[in-house]
Amino acid sequence: MNKNIESLVKEGIKKISPYVPGRPIEELHRAYGLDIERIVKLASNENPLGASPKAVEAIKRCAEKIYRYPEGSGYYLKKKISDLMKYPENNIILGSGSSEIISLTMETFINPGEEVIYPTPSFLIYKILALKIGASPVEVPLKEDFSYDLDMFLKKITSRTRVIILCNPNNPTGNIIYDDQLAHFMKQVPDNVIIIADEAYREYVEADNFGTAYPYLSKKNVIVARTFSKIYGLAGLRIGYGIARREIIGFLERIRPPFNTTLTAQEAALAALDDEQHVIKSILNNSEGKHFLSSGLERLGIKCFPTEANFILCRFKENAADIIKKLEKRGIIIRSMAGMGPEYARITIGTAEENRLLVENLSEVL
Numbered sequence: 001m002n003k004n005i006e007s008l009v010k011e012g013i014k015k016i017s018p019y020v021p022g023r024p025i026e027e028l029h030r031a032y033g034l035d036i037e038r039i040v041k042l043a044s045n046e047n048p049l050g051a052s053p054k055a056v057e058a059i060k061r062c063a064e065k066i067y068r069y070p071e072g073s074g075y076y077l078k079k080k081i082s083d084l085m086k087y088p089e090n091n092i093i094l095g096s097g098s099s100e101i102i103s104l105t106m107e108t109f110i111n112p113g114e115e116v117i118y119p120t121p122s123f124l125i126y127k128i129l130a131l132k133i134g135a136s137p138v139e140v141p142l143k144e145d146f147s148y149d150l151d152m153f154l155k156k157i158t159s160r161t162r163v164i165i166l167c168n169p170n171n172p173t174g175n176i177i178y179d180d181q182l183a184h185f186m187k188q189v190p191d192n193v194i195i196i197a198d199e200a201y202r203e204y205v206e207a208d209n210f211g212t213a214y215p216y217l218s219k220k221n222v223i224v225a226r227t228f229s230k231i232y233g234l235a236g237l238r239i240g241y242g243i244a245r246r247e248i249i250g251f252l253e254r255i256r257p258p259f260n261t262t263l264t265a266q267e268a269a270l271a272a273l274d275d276e277q278h279v280i281k282s283i284l285n286n287s288e289g290k291h292f293l294s295s296g297l298e299r300l301g302i303k304c305f306p307t308e309a310n311f312i313l314c315r316f317k318e319n320a321a322d323i324i325k326k327l328e329k330r331g332i333i334i335r336s337m338a339g340m341g342p343e344y345a346r347i348t349i350g351t352a353e354e355n356r357l358l359v360e361n362l363s364e365v366l
Ligand SMILES: Cc1ncc(COP(=O)(O)O)c(C=O)c1O
Pocket: 044, 045, 096, 097, 098, 099, 100, 123, 167, 170, 171, 198, 200, 226, 227, 228, 229, 235, 238, 239, 240
């Protein structure tokens, strides 16, 4: 038997550093014996208000039916999304989270050795997915103020470029691409490049000149990836969707695993879309929390970068690792962004009470 497994592993996979998620609540409970109910997790950009009560009811109703395979195509959910987005059902695909939509798109269009361009710092999954399929990642740094340098994206396009990913709003920086910026980019980008617009945080955006890629769906080779994990509060169920031209969706459908979204996830998502009040409440909570946290943290000397999402990128005056650890011991989890520099951390906007607890504890820790 060949015991040196590494020698058998594909080259691209060897280059992957595993994704490190926000520290789970249960882990903190095990490490410090803290009461699970009292741990505040502000590390994974989830909806602090939870899912809509209508979605929770739908999940309960599904319990009786889970011995059956789901209808993989998600007919009813796609129909609902189609009605809301005013785009035909055949232009929609469901995924196990929007990350699966991004993954399916990259697998469909990129051959080994071909290039995918994406921003940095951004969602770490892009690099992992690129390396997984043997693609060459081409990273374009954000500008110093974290705004997008879309001209640099255009400059990086070569004959080997197959896909460009735009994360908008960008995680972890919270900034957006504006509509005029996107219009200029779309005019220049060649038609043989597929553009993935990852709009996971779109519903939180307050700026009215946000550059959604939605208007370009019929004009360019664009796929917009959206999720139920954020404002709809269904991260644990794993469901998201992609919208694109019918031909693009047709090819993605060829490699979509037959039962990639569960019955429970589809039913919960349907119910969540019906609860507009919950979405409005979540937007309001986020907007108020954003202002409360930014001013509270700035008062403590922590730099907060402007955000259009449900998280705030912060720069502490000193190394944040020690502060993060101290907060964890007090039952509050935030996310280190040490990859950007030791002083950086990202804080998800919580409920009013969670935000208050964070500021209070931070002021004691500091
Ligand atoms: C930018 C971005 N895109 C996509 C996702 C993934 O969402 P999903 O749970 O739908 O796979 C996240 C999750 O954190 C994200 O930050």
